[in-house]
Amino acid sequence: NAGVTQTPKFRVLKTGQSMTLLCAQDMNHEYMYWYRQDPGMGLRLIHYSVGEGTTAKGEVPDGYNVSRLKKQNFLLGLESAAPSQTSVYFCASSPPGEGETQYFGPGTRLLVL
């Protein structure tokens, strides 16, 4: 099993450009999440999904959109990138049980100039 994979690993964007980050998991997990991690701020939840075709806002959703058309994939879109979106983005997935942990992908480093 590959677990959780993220594409791309690193990207440089100019302000105003758009891009999509792809997350894929092969563990058949119901739940998926997108986080951003900035220095000294821990992980902050952007959006999450409790199943195929459903998404919900997290703590910091502004400037991002998501889609979960297939159970194994969770896409994060930036329509018009801003320097404040420079960050490391982590995707995670989890089974639905109460004591279940989240499994994280390797991260995508995004630099917006």
Added chain:
Amino acid sequence: GQNIDQPTEMTATEGAIVQINCTYQTSGFNGLFWYQQHAGEAPTFLSYNVLDGLEEKGRFSSFLSRSKGYSYLLLKELQMKDSASYLCAVRDDRIKAAGNKLTFGGGTRVLVKP
């Protein structure tokens, strides 16, 4: 709102013990997780507490007091490879629509010196 506090940084010597504290004030409580994150890598699961008391897993132990909103992670017999950030996270809602989402603290960077 949600508030989870942990120290920013701690330094300890190889072979010693370090205790990382985490205090939380959340709208609800349905479990506390500890993750380890090496620089440039993804977080990985260490422990889960939902009832009061101590959970031991080899060199790592985690304690929870729900009445005090307090947890700690204890790392014994420190090794150089334990140099990493340790993240405390709380799940505050058990309903399905919440999707087991977590609120994370800022993380504690532990530096192990020879």
